[in-house]
Amino acid sequence: MLTLEKFEEATEVVSKVTQETKLVYSEYFSGITGNKVYFKPENMQYTGAYKVRGAYYKISTLSQEEKEKGLITASAGNHAQGVAYAAKLAGIPATIVMPTTTPLMKVNRTKSYGAQVILEGDVFDEACSYAYRLADERGLTFVHPFNDLDVAAGQGTIAMEIIKELPTVDYILVPIGGGGLCTGVSTLAKMLNPKIKVIGVEPAGANCMQESIRQGKVVELPSVNTIADGTAVKCPGDLLFPYIQKNVDEIITIEDSELIVAFLDMVENHKMIVENSGLLTVAALKHMNVENKKVVSILSGGNMDVITMASIVQHGLFQRDRIFTVSVLLPDKPGELAKVSSLLAKEQGNVIRLDHNQFVSINRNAAVELRITLEAFGTDHKNRIIEALTEAGYRPKLVKFKGTYVE
Numbered sequence: 001m002l003t004l005e006k007f008e009e010a011t012e013v014v015s016k017v018t019q020e021t022k023l024v025y026s027e028y029f030s031g032i033t034g035n036k037v038y039f040k041p042e043n044m045q046y047t048g049a050y051k052v053r054g055a056y057y058k059i060s061t062l063s064q065e066e067k068e069k070g071l072i073t074a075s076a077g078n079h080a081q082g083v084a085y086a087a088k089l090a091g092i093p094a095t096i097v098m099p100t101t102t103p104l105m106k107v108n109r110t111k112s113y114g115a116q117v118i119l120e121g122d123v124f125d126e127a128c129s130y131a132y133r134l135a136d137e138r139g140l141t142f143v144h145p146f147n148d149l150d151v152a153a154g155q156g157t158i159a160m161e162i163i164k165e166l167p168t169v170d171y172i173l174v175p176i177g178g179g180g181l182c183t184g185v186s187t188l189a190k191m192l193n194p195k196i197k198v199i200g201v202e203p204a205g206a207n208c209m210q211e212s213i214r215q216g217k218v219v220e221l222p223s224v225n226t227i228a229d230g231t232a233v234k235c236p237g238d239l240l241f242p243y244i245q246k247n248v249d250e251i252i253t254i255e256d257s258e259l260i261v262a263f264l265d266m267v268e269n270h271k272m273i274v275e276n277s278g279l280l281t282v283a284a285l286k287h288m289n290v291e292n293k294k295v296v297s298i299l300s301g302g303n304m305d306v307i308t309m310a311s312i313v314q315h316g317l318f319q320r321d322r323i324f325t326v327s328v329l330l331p332d333k334p335g336e337l338a339k340v341s342s343l344l345a346k347e348q349g350n351v352i353r354l355d356h357n358q359f360v361s362i363n364r365n366a367a368v369e370l371r372i373t374l375e376a377f378g379t380d381h382k383n384r385i386i387e388a389l390t391e392a393g394y395r396p397k398l399v400k401f402k403g404t405y406v407e
Contacts, residue, residue, distance in 0.1 A: 002149055002156070002243065007188045010057045010153040011160045017056050017089065018157075019045055023165050023296065028269040029282075034291035035171075039282075040162055043274050043302025048109070049230075050155060050300050051075075051082030051145070054180060057154030058143055059086050067092050072140040074098070074131035076124050076229050077106030078301045079145035084113035095140065097131040099123055101229065105305040123224060124177075125234045146180030147237030156184025162296050163192050170293040173281035175300045176200040176209045176251065177231035179240040185298070186247035197249045199288075201280040203228040204253040209236045209244060213251060217241075227256045227312075230277030230301060257319065258283040263309075264316040275304040276312075321379040323352070325371055326386060328394040332358060332368040340370065343392055349385045350375040371399060 021041050029037040042050035059067070070093040073083045080096040087094035094115040098107060101122055111117050118134075121127040124145075135142040144151060158181070162169060172189055174182045186198040202210055203226035212219050220235035236244070262282040266272045274282065281297040288295070317323040330336045337356070344351060353373035376382045389396040 002153055002184070002187050004188075004191050006153050007156050007160060007184075007191070010053075010150075011157045013057050013060050014053045014154055014157050017046075017086070018053060021045065021161070023162070024270065026270065028265070029285050029297075033285050033288065033295075035285075035288070036292075036294045037285060038166065038169075038294070038296045039270070039272075040158060040296055040298045041272065042158065043272065043278055043299045047078070047081040047085050047113075048301055048303040049078035049081065049275075049278075050158060050181060050298075051078040052085055053082070053157050054148075054151035054154035054184070055079065055082035055143065056086040056089070057157075058148060058150045059083075059090055059092070061150050062141065066141040069139055069141045070094065071143050072097070072131055072135050072138070073143045073145060074124065074128035075145050076127075076232065077102050077110070077303055078230055080106065080110040080115070080117070081113065081303070083143055084110050084115035087115065088113045095131075095134065095138075097121075097127045097134065099127045099229075103229070103303070103305040103308060106303050109303065123232055123234065144237075146178030146183075146233075147239050148180070149239060152180045152184040152187075152240060152243070154184070155181040156188040158298060159185040159188040159192070163189065163196075166294060166296065167193075168294055169196060169296050171197045171199060171288070171290070171295040173199050173201055173284050173295065173297045175231055175277050175280045175298065176202045176236075176244075177206075177233045177277065179209055179236045179244055181298070181300060182209075182248060183237075183240040183243040187243050190247045198247060199284065200244070200248045200251040201284040202251060202253050203231055203259075203277075203280065204255050206232045206234070207251075207253045208233055210251040210253060212236055212241060213245065213248075226276075227259060227308075228276040228280060230275060231280065252284045252287050254280050254283045254287075258286075260312050260316045260319060263312050264320070272299070273302045273304060273309070274299050275301045276308075277301060321376060321382045323373065323375055324382050325353075325373045325399040326389065327369055327371050327397045327399050328389060329367045329369055330394060336368075337370070339392075340372070340389075340394070343388055344372070344374065344385065347385045347388050348377075348381070
């Protein structure tokens with residue numbers, strides 16, 4: 001059972017290995033939501049995520065015999081690093097099974113703590129099944145990333161710190177994957193102050209907990225599809241489900257496109273790198289129908305590789321109309337490209353790419369397609385450029401961005 005005594009013990013234990021992550025007040029999000037918004041920056045932990053809390057506390061509860069067997073776990077990345085780091089501190093060998101889709105940075109960081117890494121399966125659930133099989137074959141002690149009450153107690157120490165620093169908090173937003181973090185935080189928060197509202201946040205493409213709550217029992221999704229890899233779980237923990245039912249007031253789901261906007265918001269306004277799962281609670285701030293409340297958003301981790309960051313920034317710039325692609329038709333005659341360039345320069349549009357297609361029509365004199373990718377100041381500026389092209393007779397047509405320039 002999760003008791004107040006257990007949470008107090010966990011808080012004392014994990015304080016030996018965690019870094020202090022004091023609340024960060026967000027003037028930007030407070031302004032756009034009408035609430036007082038604070039971030040709990042667990043992305044600043046030594047391993048880049050909150051997972052070290054549950055891993056270290058769980059290991060502290062193991063018997064000497066269980067430790068001597070060696071540890072094994074499955075993880076999409078953050079729990080892997082937490083277990084590897086905690087095992088290293090305890091002098092215990094650790095084997096980590098990770099999905100083949102895990103970002104390279106998370107794989108390499110896990111290896112850097114001395115753990116053996118095995119890549120297996122496309123999603124967490126497949127990696128977990130393989131890890132269980134290895135545990136049986138090799139006699140290893142399995143440390144589940146979320147479906148374990150000791151692990152949940154370790155994660156719940158976040159709530160202890162939040163309430164100690166901000167006793168009058170009204171809402172706590174918590175990401176949900178399998179449910180360990182949300183179980184720990186919601187259970188302890190309600191113990192300390194039943195008036196606190198706890199909102200769980202899931203990716204729309206991996207809403208296993210929301211669907212389980214709806215059906216009143218633990219259910220497994222047929223598949224998951226989300227860029228929030230740390231919360232891409234098909235089935236929540238059955239040991240945790242009763243705690244979520246009792247202590248979580250609402251579950252919000254977030255589309256991947258919202259995470260892209262949230263990433264840019266955090267980089268531009270807080271100079272913070274937060275991974276997609278950690279951005280769930282940032283995106284959820286805009287879904288809350290309350291005002292004048294003190295809201296804490298838990299940033300669960302910041303382990304994002306550079307390639308993913310580059311992709312998200314590119315998509316985000318297109319979403320915000322900071323970059324757009326437009327197609328125009330012009331005669332295939334000398335000087336036509338110069339005319340278009342002159343018009344764009346007058347409107348302060350910065351050209352970053354040109355694609356000139358002479359074969360869009362059989363009659364090249366009548367129509368040659370020019371696709372122009374431009375940098376703009378935002379939607380108003382984009383519309384002004386398109387209007388100028390229209391007035392000049394170029395019949396501009398926007399080209400949709402889906403990772404490549406495809407109409």
